[in-house]
């Protein structure tokens with residue numbers, strides 16, 4: 225599903241003549257197979273978010289290759305990558321990233337509008353997802369009227385609405401208490417088992433890493449299979 229080959233990344237800070245280079249990832253190769261849940265762990269600042277941002281094209285890779293579902297996405301133009309992302313990858317963020325002026329229903333509906341889906345189809349799809357994440361009674365609530373766990377359920381439903389085969393998640397339970405975290409992890413496991421969705425999940429949290437079939441640790445810019453004590 226994801227294949228990363230010899231990927232390196234460094235940030236450049238400052239202006240010409242006074243440039244500072246911050247090397248983050250060094251010659252990384254990794255694979256995530258269809259149907260897997262893989263967690264990415266590592267110290268703060270080790271490059272986990274950078275890896276996810278490179279895979280999703282929010283940061284463009286300059287060295288190395290990124291393949292998603294057999295497509296060499298690292299060679300895509302910005303516009304082509306944006307289209308690919310919308311159709312093929314769902315995202316879940318620690319801070320939910322919902323639009324505050326839209327209801328739960330409207331937040332989930334938005335990607336369908338962007339894709340040009342008609343209203344009757346949108347209604348069926350959004351209501352099905354609201355049922356799946358247990359929020360049908362909250363469909364007209366705005367994000368500020370929902371708990372953290374409920375907001376994360378809305379964002380999971382939004383990530384699912386275009387039926388992606390892959391979901392990338394950056395600390396999906398980072399802002400939630402342990403009970404709510406367990407509910408969200410249950411939803412992720414069900415989606416993986418019932419729909420075969422592949423998950424790559426960045427986490428600091430052992431409970432989250434435990435639902436993964438595999439863990440990958442980033443240390444000193446390199447990857448290691450398994451969880452290192454960090």
Ligand SMILES: Nc1ncnc2c1ncn2[C@@H]1O[C@H](COP(=O)(O)OP(=O)(O)OP(=O)(O)O)[C@@H](O)[C@H]1O
Pocket residue numbers: 235236237246248266267268269270271272273274275
């Ligand atoms: N846009 C940027 N410009 C310059 N340096 C950056 C930029 N983004 C990240 N970095 C640096 O790259 C390194 C890796 O950051 P990254 O956010 O990928 O780490 P992380 O493992 O996700 O950390 P955390 O667990 O704290 O979220 C850090 O040293 C960070 O300061």
